[in-house]
Amino acid sequence: MRFFFILIIFLLNGCTSLELKNSENITYIQYQKTKKNLEISKFKFSGKISFFVEQKGFSGFINWKYNNNLSEISIYNPFNNLVSKITLNSITKAIEITPNSKTKNEIESIVYKIFGNKESIFGLNELLINYPVQLTETNSVVINFNDWVIKFKGLIKVNNTNMPHIIEIEKSPLALKVFITEWVI
Numbered sequence: 001m002r003f004f005f006i007l008i009i010f011l012l013n014g015c016t017s018l019e020l021k022n023s024e025n026i027t028y029i030q031y032q033k034t035k036k037n038l039e040i041s042k043f044k045f046s047g048k049i050s051f052f053v054e055q056k057g058f059s060g061f062i063n064w065k066y067n068n069n070l071s072e073i074s075i076y077n078p079f080n081n082l083v084s085k086i087t088l089n090s091i092t093k094a095i096e097i098t099p100n101s102k103t104k105n106e107i108e109s110i111v112y113k114i115f116g117n118k119e120s121i122f123g124l125n126e127l128l129i130n131y132p133v134q135l136t137e138t139n140s141v142v143i144n145f146n147d148w149v150i151k152f153k154g155l156i157k158v159n160n161t162n163m164p165h166i167i168e169i170e171k172s173p174l175a176l177k178v179f180i181t182e183w184v185i
Helices: 002-019 028-034 104-115 118-129
Strands: 022-027 042-053 056-067 070-076 082-089 094-097 139-145 148-158 161-171 174-184
Touching (some): 042 118, 082 118, 118 161, 148 174
Parallel strands (some): 022 139
Antiparallel strands (some): 042 056, 042 174, 056 070, 082 094, 139 148, 148 161
C-alpha cells in the first residue's frame, strides 16, 4: 500500500514538472518597441479554438487566411460544421460576418464583446505575425494592455520562420484561446 502511495506521488510530481514553462510579463509599450517585424503579406493557419463568456463555453476549429489586406476567418463547431465566416478588410476597416441567419446578431455581438471596437479586431493580425521577441519554443509571454491580457505560448517552426503556437486573449468576463496546429506562410 505504501509503495503505491509513493508511486502515485512520483507520477504526479513527474507530470506537473512537464507543464512548467518560463513566462515573461511585458507592457503593450514594451511589445511595440520589441515586437518581431516579419514581412508577411500572406498567411494561413488552422487550429482549435475555445471561447468562454463567464461560465458558458464554445469550442471548435478555426481556419484563418490572410492575403492582400483581407482576412477570411472561418469558425467551425466541434462537428466541423461552419458556424461563421468573418471577413476583415484592413484597408477599409470593414467587417463582414456571414453565419447562418439565426445566429448572425449573436455572433456580431460576441465579436464586439471580445474586441470592443474595430481597431482591436484589426490589431489581431499584427499580433499574429509580429509576436513578442521574448517568445521562444519553451517560453511564454504575457502582454498587459488596458483591460486585456494577451498570452503567447511557444513557437512553431514554419519554413525556417518561427510563428506563435498558442494565443490566449482575456478580458473579463471573456476568454478566447487559439491553439494553432498548422501554419502556411
